[in-house]
Amino acid sequence: MFAALYGELVPHAWRDPESKLDAYELFHQRSLAMGWLDDRNAGGGSEDRMRRAPGLWGMNDAGWNHPLAVPGAKLISWFQVEVSAVADDRPLPVQPFLRCAEDATASAGTLNLSAVQVLLPVQGLDPSSRPPYAPVPSIGTVHWFAERDPRSRAPVEVCLDSGQDRSNPVVAQQLKDRLGHLDQKVFEYTSYDVGGEGTGISPPFDDSFWNGPAAQRVTFRGELAEWSLDAIGWLAEVLADCVARLGGHSPIVLTISARDTRS
Amino acid sequence: MFRRNISCAAFVFVISASAVATPPAMATSGEEATTSTYSYEDAVPGLAPASSDTTAIYLDEAGQPLSIDGVEATSAQTAALACTPESGMDNPHRSSTGVAVSGHGWWNKGDCSNNRANVYNCLYEWYTDNTWRRKACSATTELRPRRDGGGRTTARRNCDNTLYTSWRNHVDVDVIGEWDTAEKPMRQANVYCRVYG
DSSP states (O other), X not given: OEEEEEEEEEEOTTSOTTOSOOHHHHHHHHHHHHTOBOOTTEESSGGGGSOOOOXXXXXXXXXXXXXXXXXXXXXXXXXXEEEOOOOTTSOOSXXXXXXXXXXXXXXXXXXXXXXXXXXXXXXXXXXXXXXXXXXXXXXXXXXXXXXXXXXXXXXXXXXEEOTTOTHHHHHHHHHHHHHHHSXXXXXXXXXXXXXXXXXXXXXXXXXXXXXXXXXXXXEEEEEESSSSHHHHHHHHHHHHHHHHHTTOOSOEEEEEEEOOOOO | OXXXXXXXXXXXXXXXXXXXXXXXXXXXXXXXXXXXXXXXXTOOBOBOOTXXXXXXXEEOTTSOEEOOOOOSSOSHHHHHHOBOOEEEEOOOEEOTTSSEEEEEEXXXXXXXXXXXXEEEEEEEEXXXXXXXXXEEEOOOEEXXXXXXXXXXXXXXXXXXXXXXXXXXXXXXXXXXXXXXXXXXXXXXXXXXXXXXX
């Protein structure tokens, strides 16, 4: 799983710009502190007899800059993890992943987020293993967003791209219907289209890293309960499960951006 | 401490076998191979079976055996005095910054006193003759402990293709001016990256 945060970051005045605590260190520390870092594949030393932590992911990489970022895209930070096997009754852990990403980034500066891009490993979800009480597990936590200030609802654009997997446009209509039938108001769409330009933010990684290049795109426009990485993570988890249930079995690049409705 | 000049060793490890890796375009899943029926020359990279943890050997780039046993302290007395640093590493993984496999290494003091160590990490690819063959090592770098912002080492190797393959990332920490114990920690993961040479 990979996340890229876009927008502006105003560095904390008190922070050493040359600090060795880079995005990798900060994310790793935060993952460890929250108990979400998976340690089970460590071995080979005297600690072999230890009971290892079954976390949500193993650390891969992170940074403030990326050599493949689109110039002008305002990339703030990026994070890459290897997701552990997803439990049958739990969602892909996008919310905790973005929580650590946000916390790591915010420890370097004040974040003004304009877009988030997440590579969702949909192929790691097995819809047939979901129990009847949790076909889309994130729906069970929908009430977390129930008591928000109505004025915090934010217009967003939600773009899913399955790259060279041509099933995405086919499932677009079904995805729209499925979203409409879920008992949730965290994300309410007003329109959608297949193809189009999407957000225009190319993901900062090689095509062979997922199933690129970008091609099969579906874009929803609507309102999110709030412009927060919590809500974005929740929606990403729901979309991943919905796509998997509709037969999607390849990685999806999901880009959620704040939409300026003033014009 | 992970020594370069020692013979094969048995490992016990646990893999998150069904971890969610991202399959790249055009990749085909590697097949979990059986072992011991291939010569060194005929062996090819692949997915390590569970049995490889206890029987595999390590080879350097020239095909010579490596050992991951050994201690820096050479007698029981000095071994008893040895300190234990914390040797850290992440999973071998596909790099997002290129078509490459990558892994990092770092250290913390543990119960050692000194605050400088020579650290390097190496990546090993599994072959069907049940060997782990060294494919890349970082430079040996003098680092402060990670908790003091000491940074990390990076081993990296470009992929020849994106077939699913088993990799290990081993780190070696040698605390400067102090006897330290000979941990040989590693992390293993299957990565959409295969290297032949």
